[in-house]
Amino acid sequence: MARVKLENVGLTYHTEAGEVTALRDVNLTVQDQEFVAIVGQSGCGKSTLLSLVSGLLKPTQGLVKIDGVTVQGTSKRVGYMLQQDYLFEWRTILDNALLGLEIGREKTQERVEEVKEMLKAYGLGGFEHYYPSQLSGGMRQRVALIRTLATKPDILLLDEPFSALDYQNRLSVGEEVVKILRERKKTVLMVTHDIPEAVSMANRVVVMTPRPGTIRSIHSIKMCDEGLTPLQTREVPEFRQYFGAIWKELNADAK
């Protein structure tokens, strides 16, 4: 079943210096519970693509559909994780995790309990009343994930969610996040410029061309379909082949 569908999507924006076509002719379908990673050079419009799916931006051409309905604005069905955790330093961990519910005016006793349970389940029990500055980078990123999951979205948009972490944490937090998202049967659209990260996590990797960004190729990754975790995927021989093929494509565009 198609969850997210982009039909001939393009985005042109205007500045005083001129008009810039960020995206053109993007056609992509993301199936239910699929994990799709988008790789491309900086400035190829991959983050813009997420903003279009989230409803923060409107396409200037084409249509963005979720479950067949054209996106008109932000929706509770879609959760968005940004490049850093962006926890509010003045709020406790619990209050940070409740931000989305508070904004959507859904902060009922029941939902608060659910969030508390999630904090406990993901190793943050007992930290509810701490402030973000007292937590490690990996823990903060988990809080950000819980904040996103708290509003119960079906579709998650991840915008380089591990780029602010150091290498060690990037792998272990990535492993955890993928496990959580699979358990909860989420449909995921992730943007990254880290090819190994994309190959290790996704069912399909979308390679984008430089600006104006459009889809160059789509690679189906069999390891994810077989249920391997990101760390296990990095161990199999085919991992290098996928990496090599995608790297060559990106490198060809870089010239």
Add this chain to the structure above:
Amino acid sequence: MPNENYSAEHLAYLRSLRLKALLVRGTQLLLLVGIFVLWEVAASRGWINAFISSQPTRIWAAVVRLAKEGELWRHLGWTVYETVLGFSIGTAVGIAVAILLWWSAFFSKVMDPYIVVLNSVPKVALGPIFVVWLGTTITAVVAMAIAVSIIVAIMMMHTGFKEVDPNLIKLVRTFGGTKGQVLRKVIIPASVPTMIAALKVNVGLSLVGTIVGEFLASKAGLGYLIIYGGQVFNMSLVMASVLMLLVVSVILYYAVTLLEQRVMRGRA
């Protein structure tokens, strides 16, 4: 806290740190005492004219006399009252205008040259206007205090609002947050440190405005005492008032610092 687990070397290091801090404090105190002693000796030996320069014992006598007459607290009270009033109104209106400027890019662009010009005008020059419009009343003094502090309050707050990380705003918008929610959940709480910084600057500026206001339009307050003392050539009264003004400004600044410590608890 001394800890028995520390090595002898570390304890010696901590001792040297404390010693250095003590030395700084001691020298500061010595400098202050030295100035007053030198002043006193120079005046009583006739090296300087005590009628013009006054001297610490005479200043102290003036303070004691004012206190006995009950005038001390009246004047101090007026100045503190006017300053706090001017400071509170100036800050509150400043924040409100800054919010309007943040809310509407159009309004902000329209107001920009006016704010720049108003900021560069020496506000004390407006004093006589306030006196004519509002009379020699407390209102004129408070108006002066507000005039001196409000533009800086607006500019500091508006800059602070604009410097809030746009990603925090984007985060609220991804949850479907409205502009009002962005203001309440992000802009205001994220700007608390800026607000404290603005308060610190404003408390000093409001005091400047109050004293100038009292010079022009008052029958009470430290500014009035200073002008009055100068007119009757009572330099001890002038000096005593200036010293009390010093104390007032330190206390007001310290009050803001206390507020800062309370509000900033738990923040990084």
